[in-house]
Amino acid sequence: MKEEKPQKKLEELGKDLVQQIDKGKNPTIEFSLRSLSNVVYDKKDQILRLGEKVQERSFFNVGHAKKFLQTLEVAKVSKTLLDVGKHASLRDVFYMVKRTIPGSSANIVDEQVESDKAIEDLELITDLFREKLHINANKMGSVAGNVTIEDTGDTINWSKLGSGGWSIPSNVESIKFRSVKAKYVIYMEKQAVWERLHEDKFWDKHNCIIVTSQGQTTRGIRRLLERLTSEHKLPIYVLADFDPWGFYIYSVLKFGSISLAHMADSLAIPEAKFLGITADDVESYDLRKHFIKLKEVDYSRLKQMADYDWFRNSKHWQRQFKLMKDFGSKLEIQALSSKGITFISDKYLPEKIKKADFLD
Amino acid sequence: MKEEKPQKKLEELGKDLVQQIDKGKNPTIEFSLRSLSNVVYDKKDQILRLGEKVQERSFFNVGHAKKFLQTLEVAKVSKTLLDVGKHASLRDVFYMVKRTIPGSSANIVDEQVESDKAIEDLELITDLFREKLHINANKMGSVAGNVTIEDTGDTINWSKLGSGGWSIPSNVESIKFRSVKAKYVIYMEKQAVWERLHEDKFWDKHNCIIVTSQGQTTRGIRRLLERLTSEHKLPIYVLADFDPWGFYIYSVLKFGSISLAHMADSLAIPEAKFLGITADDVESYDLRKHFIKLKEVDYSRLKQMADYDWFRNSKHWQRQFKLMKDFGSKLEIQALSSKGITFISDKYLPEKIKKADFLD
Numbered sequence: 001m002k003e004e005k006p007q008k009k010l011e012e013l014g015k016d017l018v019q020q021i022d023k024g025k026n027p028t029i030e031f032s033l034r035s036l037s038n039v040v041y042d043k044k045d046q047i048l049r050l051g052e053k054v055q056e057r058s059f060f061n062v063g064h065a066k067k068f069l070q071t072l073e074v075a076k077v078s079k080t081l082l083d084v085g086k087h088a089s090l091r092d093v094f095y096m097v098k099r100t101i102p103g104s105s106a107n108i109v110d111e112q113v114e115s116d117k118a119i120e121d122l123e124l125i126t127d128l129f130r131e132k133l134h135i136n137a138n139k140m141g142s143v144a145g146n147v148t149i150e151d152t153g154d155t156i157n158w159s160k161l162g163s164g165g166w167s168i169p170s171n172v173e174s175i176k177f178r179s180v181k182a183k184y185v186i187y188m189e190k191q192a193v194w195e196r197l198h199e200d201k202f203w204d205k206h207n208c209i210i211v212t213s214q215g216q217t218t219r220g221i222r223r224l225l226e227r228l229t230s231e232h233k234l235p236i237y238v239l240a241d242f243d244p245w246g247f248y249i250y251s252v253l254k255f256g257s258i259s260l261a262h263m264a265d266s267l268a269i270p271e272a273k274f275l276g277i278t279a280d281d282v283e284s285y286d287l288r289k290h291f292i293k294l295k296e297v298d299y300s301r302l303k304q305m306a307d308y309d310w311f312r313n314s315k316h317w318q319r320q321f322k323l324m325k326d327f328g329s330k331l332e333i334q335a336l337s338s339k340g341i342t343f344i345s346d347k348y349l350p351e352k353i354k355k356a357d358f359l360d
Numbered sequence: 361m362k363e364e365k366p367q368k369k370l371e372e373l374g375k376d377l378v379q380q381i382d383k384g385k386n387p388t389i390e391f392s393l394r395s396l397s398n399v400v401y402d403k404k405d406q407i408l409r410l411g412e413k414v415q416e417r418s419f420f421n422v423g424h425a426k427k428f429l430q431t432l433e434v435a436k437v438s439k440t441l442l443d444v445g446k447h448a449s450l451r452d453v454f455y456m457v458k459r460t461i462p463g464s465s466a467n468i469v470d471e472q473v474e475s476d477k478a479i480e481d482l483e484l485i486t487d488l489f490r491e492k493l494h495i496n497a498n499k500m501g502s503v504a505g506n507v508t509i510e511d512t513g514d515t516i517n518w519s520k521l522g523s524g525g526w527s528i529p530s531n532v533e534s535i536k537f538r539s540v541k542a543k544y545v546i547y548m549e550k551q552a553v554w555e556r557l558h559e560d561k562f563w564d565k566h567n568c569i570i571v572t573s574q575g576q577t578t579r580g581i582r583r584l585l586e587r588l589t590s591e592h593k594l595p596i597y598v599l600a601d602f603d604p605w606g607f608y609i610y611s612v613l614k615f616g617s618i619s620l621a622h623m624a625d626s627l628a629i630p631e632a633k634f635l636g637i638t639a640d641d642v643e644s645y646d647l648r649k650h651f652i653k654l655k656e657v658d659y660s661r662l663k664q665m666a667d668y669d670w671f672r673n674s675k676h677w678q679r680q681f682k683l684m685k686d687f688g689s690k691l692e693i694q695a696l697s698s699k700g701i702t703f704i705s706d707k708y709l710p711e712k713i714k715k716a717d718f719l720d
Contacts, residue, residue: 080701081701084701086559086560086701086702087555087559088556088697088701089552089555089556089694091552091692091694091697092552092556092694092697092701093697094694095650095692095694095695095696095697095698096697096698096701098650098698099698136552136555138551138552138574139502139524139551139552139554139555140551140574141527142499142527143527149522150522151522151523151524152522152523153522154520154521154522155520156520156521156522156524160514160515160516161514161516161521161526161527162509162510162511162512162513162514162516162526162529162535163511163512163529163531163534164499164511164516164526164527164528164529165527165529166521166522166524166526166527167501167502167503167521167524167525167526167527167528168524168527169522169523169524169525169555170551170552170555171523174523175522191498191499191500191530192449192451192452192496192498192499192530194499195447195449195496195499195529195530196448196449196452199446199447200446214498214500290455290458332451332455334449334451334452334454334455335455336455337448337451337452337453337455337456338455338456338458338459341440341441341444341446341448341452341456342446
C-alpha cells in the first residue's frame with residue numbers, strides 16, 4: 001500500500017470518469033471481483049487474498065447504475081471528510097449518503113449494508129483502506145506497555161495511564177510511534193485477563209505490550225497490531241480461550257478472512273502466534289476439572305476450521321482440533337485463576353514464553 | 361456507604377460467626393431479602409431500593425447450607441484479594457471458589473451464577489459494593505475532558521490522550537480526582553458518537569466531560585458518573601437513541617434496577633437527565649426521513665417502561681412513549697449526521713444544552 005495522498009486518489013477517480021464522459025464513453029470503473037469465487041489462500045504469504053478476476057461497474061447499465069451511484073456518493077463523502085480533516089463512522093456515512101435521488105422517490109441507499117459495500121469497493125478502487133479514507137469502524141479495547149506515541153498533538157505514554165490504559169481509537173493510521181521499548185505483544189480477547197496482567201505489571205516485568213479487545217478484533221486493533229509488527233518487528237502472541245472461537249480469533253488475525261481479503265496486506269498478520277490455551281496446557285497445568293462441555297455449534301465450528309486451507313495441512317493444528325473433540329470440552333483462560341490469583345502472570349505466561357511454546 | 365476498611369468488615373463477619381459457634385448456636389447470617397417482593401421504588405429519593413424484609417442464612421439448615429458455604433467462600437476470596445492488594449473479575453472468583461468440598465464429590469459452586477449471587481449477598485452483608493471487595497465487573501468505555509486524576513501512582517490528564525482517550529477500568533474506587541474543570545458530563549451509549557464529539561473537541565469548546573460505554577452501562581462507568589456527580593456536583597446528561605433501549609439505559613442509570621436495588625445509593629444517579637434524542641427533536645431537526653420501524657419487541661418494551669413506577673406518573677415521559685408509538689418508529693442519534701458531519705457538535709448539542717431542553 002503506497003502512501004499517496006488519499007485526496008489525490010479520489011480526484012484521479014473523478015477525473016478518469018470525466019475523461020470517459022468527454023470521449024462519449026459509458027463511464028466505467030474496473031476493480032478486483034469481490035466474491036467468494038475470487039478469494040484464494042496465498043500459501044506463500046500465508047494470507048487470504050483476492051484472485052485475478054476483475055469486475056466492471058458502468059453507469060449506463062440497468063444492473064450497475066445504482067451501485068455506480070453509491071460508489072461515487074461514498075467517494076464524495078470521503079473526499080469531503082478528507083478536505084475538512086474529519087472522520088466518520090460507517091453508520092454516519094450511511095446517513096450521509098441516504099438521500100433521495102433528485103427527481104425520483106428512490107434513495108441512494110436504504111440499508112447500511114449498501115453503503116458498507118460501496119465503501120469496501122472504494123477501498124479496492126483506490127487501494128486505500130477505509131481508515132485512510134477517513135471512515136472508521138468500531139472503537140474498542142485497551143493497551144499498556146513501554147511505548148510512547150504521538151496522536152492528534154498529544155504525547156501519550158502507554159506506561160503511565162493508571163489502571164485503565166489507553167483506549168484504542170477506531171482509527172490508528174495517524175499515530176506516530178516515538179519510542180517502542182518492548183520485545184513482544186500479547187493480544188488477548190478478554191478485558192478481564194488484560195486487567196489481571198495489567199494489575200500484575202506484567203508488561204513492565206517482562207518488557208512487552210498488552211492489548212485487548214472484547215471478543216472479535218476490531219479493525220483499529222488489527223491495524224495497531226499490524227503496525228507494531230511491521231514497523232517495529234514485534235512478535236504478536238495471541239491469548240484466547242481453548243475453544244473454537246478462540247482459535248477463530250487467531251485464525252482471522254493471522255490469515256485474514258473472506259470479508260477482509262481485499263485488504264489482506266494491511267490487515268492480516270502472518271507473524272501472529274497462538275500462545276494458549278492449548279490442549280497441552282490442559283495436561284501441563286492440570287485443568288481438566290474446569291472443562292466446559294462442547295455444544296453442537298462448537299463441534300460444527302471445529303469441523304469448519306479443520307477444513308480451512310491454512311489448517312488442513314498443519315499437523316499440530318489438526319492435533320489440537322482432534323484433542324478438543326476427544327475431550328468433548330473447551331476451557332477458558334480464566335480457569336488458570338483456580339491455580340492462584342496471579343498464576344497466569346507469575347507462572348503460566350513466563351513458562352510458555354520462555355519455552356517459546358506457541359502454535360504457528 | 362461508610363468508608364470502613366473492607367478487611368475489617370470481613371473480619372467482623374468471621375468473628376461474629378465464631379462467637380455464635382462458641383455459644384453453641386447455629387451459625388446464622390442475617391441480611392436484607394434480595395427478591396422482587398422486597399424491591400420498592402423510593403419516591404422521595406427517586407431510586408429503586410430494597411424494602412424492610414430480611415432473610416436469614418444458617419449453616420445447619422438443609423436448604424441453606426450450600427449457600428452459607430458459598431457466601432463464606434467468596435468472603436474468603438475477597439479477604440485474600442484485599443490482603444494481597446489484588447483484584448479479580450467475577451469469572452475469576454467463580455474459578456477460585458469452584459473447588460470440591462473435601463470428603464465429598466460436590467463442588468462449592470458449579471455455575472458462575474452461584475458465585476455471582478454469593479458476591480451480591482456479601483455486598484449486602486458487608487454494606488460494601490463488590491468493587492470495594494476487590495471484585496470487578498466488566499471493563500468498557502472511554503472518557504475525555506479537562507480532568508486530571510491519580511490512579512495506581514500515575515497522574516493522568518484526560519485532555520491529553522490523543523484520539524483514544526482514557527480507557528475506563530472496571531473499578532474506579534481508588535481513583536483520586538486532582539482537578540475537575542468541567543460544567544457537566546455527557547454520557548452516550550455509542551463509541552462512534554463519542555469519537556465524533558472528541559474529534560470536534562466538543563469537551564474543550566464547551567468545558568465538559570464526555571463518557572461512553574458501548575450499549576449497557578458497566579458498573580465501572582456507573583460508579584465513575586456517580587462519583588463525578590456526587591463529589592463534583594456535575595450534572596449528567598444522557599445521549600442515547602430515540603428507542604425503548606435508549607430510554608432504558610437512562611432509566612437504569614437514573615433510577616437503578618431490580619438487580620442493583622441492594623446497592624442503589626452508590627449506583628443510581630437521580631441527577632441524570634435525558635438530553636436526547638427525543639420525539640420533539642424529530643420535529644425540530646426534521647429527522648422523520650430517518651425513522652426506523654418499531655418491531656414487536658420494541659412495542660412490548662415500550663409498554664413495560666410506561667408502566668414503571670417512576671415513569672407512570674410522569675406526563676412528559678408518557679408523552680414521549682405515546683409519540684414513539686404514534687410514530688411507529690424509532691430514530692438513531694447518528695441520523696443527525698445526515699445534517700452534516702459536525703451537526704451534532706456545532707448545532708444540536710449546543711442548542712439543546714443552552715435551552716436546558718432535557719427530560720427529567
